[in-house]
Amino acid sequence: MFVVIVCVLLPRFQLTVAAGNRNELLQTPVALAPEPGGVQQVGEVSIAAEAFGIHPGMRLGEALARCAWLTLVPPDPAGVAESWERLLVRLESIGAAVEPERPGLVCFDACGLLRLHGTGTLASSDADRVAGVLAAARQALRMPTRFGVAPSRFAAVAAATKARVRRPLIVSGGRTQAAEFLKALPVALLRARPALAELPEALERLGIGTLGELAALTPAALADRFGTAGLIAHELANGGDGALRPRPASEFLRESLELPDAGSGIQLERGLGLLIDRLLARRERRGRTLRAVVLSAVLVEQGGTWREQVVFREALADPVRMRLALAPRLALMPAPAEELRLAVERFGPPTSDQRALLEDPAEARVARLREAIRQARAAAGPDAALRVLEVDPCSRFPERRAMLTPFEG
């Protein structure tokens, strides 16, 4: 099957969003500060910081030791999520089924778009045909972007890292051509995959510096040394990769509330109650329940933003229960807020299960038990809830008296 994967790369996206209007800051050694309460590692870094040998994920102490005048910018997870969502929606508006990997990096399959935006004829080269799709994407994004095009997702990401803003890098052909393109590139590119983040360092220590050298090894040797990660890396280095899993198209529904004074405690809870009521009253909800929401806040004194995703145990449209689920999360906020936001991340089915006026306690208990078993099995597997079934309780042999069977709630 003909596959053309387009990778859209916005380098240092999180850092750029967190820096805001302070563009001159990005010309100096600057890095994203660790999130409050998180691991003490720096986030994305500027080019000037890279010159000092600082890279994302480096320990804060080591980064400051390498560059004493390194500026730390507070992270802005809410702002990043919002800007990134806006860009994804713009890409989806040209018909692209996108699979976001992380903020600043997204891939989509351009095959379905060639007839819509593509230029040239079937006889034209891949580069000619995909040029129209890239032009449409560039126009939709309205910001400097790097494009990489290749038959596999990994090769497309690698191409995007090598591309320039005005000159997309297009790898035509199939798996063989992708492997040929990847041959000279460093194994460090494997770090883009969270499952393979540790692999490049070990490979480099063994003297394997390029993806071509990695591809030349036998899969059995890599599996012996690195297990599944080795096999995945071998597949990627040979121009292969898994199929794209585009995200389902979603709607963006959000309510925000500016707090006149820095808000915390009970004041925030009142604000949250107001946001819930406003969100549930929106016409766009069309009677649907909410499955997952994102609670975020702009912190005072340019302290950045705070963001918390909450997935409800069951889809809700009841403001009281939503408040009960969301209010404890406010305590996790690292500083007082000057703006509180509540956005719908995923809708549930329309509200249909009406509760009885007088609830039967026995039935309610059975329902709660059934839900608890379902959640336990989802977390710990099918063996999480078992019951003892008496088979022959009077047997003189203990092993014949009882058995363990799955619990049917």
Place this chain on the structure above:
Amino acid sequence: MSGPRRLSVPRRVAVTAGDDGSPLLVDSRTVDAVRESWLVEDRWWTERPLRRRYWEVVTTCGRDEVVFHDLVSGRWWRQR
């Protein structure tokens, strides 16, 4: 779980028995006292009869163990 699973399945145990057949050592633990002993015979009408001599013993470290001697195979098993 692939299917229903039996509870209290006997597990192999290393037992050193005395001349009268009573356990002296259970998994290298010295037996302090024999609390009870009983004989169970079943399925004697089949080709796979079950004959077990059960012993409930207390070891010097305070553990209460139930072991049995399979009189057909001659092996020792622990059972709770």
